[in-house]
Amino acid sequence: MRDKGIRTRERVLAGATEIFHRQGFSGTSIHDLIRETGVKKGNLYHFFRSKEEMGLEVLTRARDDFFTFLENSLQGDRPSDQLANHFESILRYHEGRNLLGGCIFGNTALEMSDRNETYRNVIHSVFVEWRRSIREVLETAIRSGEVRKDLDPEAMARHIVATVEGGILLARASRNPADLKECLAVLAGLFGIGGEATGRWGKQTG
Amino acid sequence: MRDKGIRTRERVLAGATEIFHRQGFSGTSIHDLIRETGVKKGNLYHFFRSKEEMGLEVLTRARDDFFTFLENSLQGDRPSDQLANHFESILRYHEGRNLLGGCIFGNTALEMSDRNETYRNVIHSVFVEWRRSIREVLETAIRSGEVRKDLDPEAMARHIVATVEGGILLARASRNPADLKECLAVLAGLFGIGGEATGRWGKQTG
Numbered sequence: 001m002r003d004k005g006i007r008t009r010e011r012v013l014a015g016a017t018e019i020f021h022r023q024g025f026s027g028t029s030i031h032d033l034i035r036e037t038g039v040k041k042g043n044l045y046h047f048f049r050s051k052e053e054m055g056l057e058v059l060t061r062a063r064d065d066f067f068t069f070l071e072n073s074l075q076g077d078r079p080s081d082q083l084a085n086h087f088e089s090i091l092r093y094h095e096g097r098n099l100l101g102g103c104i105f106g107n108t109a110l111e112m113s114d115r116n117e118t119y120r121n122v123i124h125s126v127f128v129e130w131r132r133s134i135r136e137v138l139e140t141a142i143r144s145g146e147v148r149k150d151l152d153p154e155a156m157a158r159h160i161v162a163t164v165e166g167g168i169l170l171a172r173a174s175r176n177p178a179d180l181k182e183c184l185a186v187l188a189g190l191f192g193i194g195g196e197a198t199g200r201w202g203k204q205t206g
Numbered sequence: 207m208r209d210k211g212i213r214t215r216e217r218v219l220a221g222a223t224e225i226f227h228r229q230g231f232s233g234t235s236i237h238d239l240i241r242e243t244g245v246k247k248g249n250l251y252h253f254f255r256s257k258e259e260m261g262l263e264v265l266t267r268a269r270d271d272f273f274t275f276l277e278n279s280l281q282g283d284r285p286s287d288q289l290a291n292h293f294e295s296i297l298r299y300h301e302g303r304n305l306l307g308g309c310i311f312g313n314t315a316l317e318m319s320d321r322n323e324t325y326r327n328v329i330h331s332v333f334v335e336w337r338r339s340i341r342e343v344l345e346t347a348i349r350s351g352e353v354r355k356d357l358d359p360e361a362m363a364r365h366i367v368a369t370v371e372g373g374i375l376l377a378r379a380s381r382n383p384a385d386l387k388e389c390l391a392v393l394a395g396l397f398g399i400g401g402e403a404t405g406r407w408g409k410q411t412g
Contacts, residue, residue, distance in 0.1 A: 024317055027232035100320060107316045109379040110308060111230055124379045158385065159392045162372030169371050170364065173315040173330045179364065186365045190396075 009047045012037045017058045021101040024111050025055050025119075052116070059122045062104050066126060069093075070133050079141035083134070083191060087184040090164060095177050102172050106165045131157040138191075147191055156190075163187055215253045218243045223264045227307040230317050231261050231325075258322070265328045268310050272332060275299075276339050285347035289340070289397060293390040296370060301383050308378050312371045337363040344397075353397055366393055 015037035019028050030051065034041055048054040073089035076082040094102070101107070105126045112119040131154075138153035167183030221243035225234050236257065240247055254260040279295035282288040300308070307313070311332045318325040337360075344359035373389030 024232060026230060102316055106375055109375050110313045110316050113378040114306060127376055127379055155388055155392055158388060162376050162389045163369045165375050166368030166372030169312055169315050170333055170368050172319040173333055182361055182364055183368045186361055
């Protein structure tokens with residue numbers, strides 16, 4: 001019985017994650033959650049005291065998954081390969097979903113930052129860690145001479161994260177993944193990233 | 207009486223604009239609109255058939271206001287002054303609101319793109335026009351030799367809009383306007399914009 005409870009709870013969380021991702025927190029009703037998860041209202045409240053509590057677990061799990069994604073995508077021999085693979089993985093993820101829902105952290109940052117300090121702190125911690133990981137790669141690239149020494153790795157890491165989030169936003173508004181792809185190409189161009197992994201991005205500007 | 211009706215309608219729209227901006231469309235209830243505008247439910251439905259119809263008028267008016275902002279902020283003798291003034295105006299706007307609500311177009315792009323094609327089209331038209339205006343400035347800058355000839359004005363205009371939207375997003379998640387300010391400084395650095403208007407941005411990287 002306990003195992004069954006755990007499995008049901010996981011199923012609720014998986015459904016809630018997908019629907020929060022697509023519709024946002026305010027745009028998701030208890031009725032939507034019941035329909036998406038196939039679990040009765042009483043059961044939902046057995047596992048989570050409120051929609052807010054459920055949302056917090058969805059966000060913290062999404063954060064943990066993203067940290068795994070960060071580690072797995074920032075792979076490669078040289079720092080430039082690591083960045084190129086990271087960009088490529090981001091593009092593949094959003095193309096794979098046909099842009100549906102975009103980035104759950106970006107969505108929640110814009111939807112909830114003024115209204116829920118707990119959610120805002122989780123989102124902020126995602127961006128802090130994302131920036132820190134990229135800054136480390138850039139610092140290594142500067143030390144090895146792969147990237148110009150006059151670049152400020154902290155400012156550039158922030159710039160990369162901002163441009164990726166903005167590129168996702170533009171692509172969703174235009175319903176055209178090229179808007180994200182081209183933003184990633186410009187970022188790649190800024191750091192002189194070439195080679196196989198970014199070859200598909202075509203013209204690199206900047 | 208007709209004048210009074212028009213004034214009331216304007217008051218409803220002003221209140222609705224502020225609350226949609228801060229809370230999003232899904233996060234705003236009819237009850238919120240009644241409280242914010244001080245108008246009775248029957249009166250709201252006298253002026254607008256639905257929350258969706260009201261939201262559409264809010265968005266199209268916000269778009270018209272933004273086009274005026276674009277024209278007024280892209281001012282200056284040289285293209286680089288025009289861009290610098292544009293960035294400065296964006297920063298002043300968001301600092302003046304203490305980042306509250308961020309950018310209504312960015313918010314709505316992430317909240318509604320998958321769910322309301324009419325809203326998405328209005329938002330998309332905002333980004334298209336914003337990019338077009340900046341591209342024109344960059345084309346002039348390239349012709350006059352102010353900006354490197356190898357820059358692709360179309361790609362760079364997209365990059366600027368994406369980075370501004372992403373910078374606003376990061377600043378809201380961190381509750382720190384510096385995240386937007388520093389993104390604008392990096393953009394300014396990319397185009398070698400210096401001088402008085404951008405002096406306050408400090409170190410320019412890129």
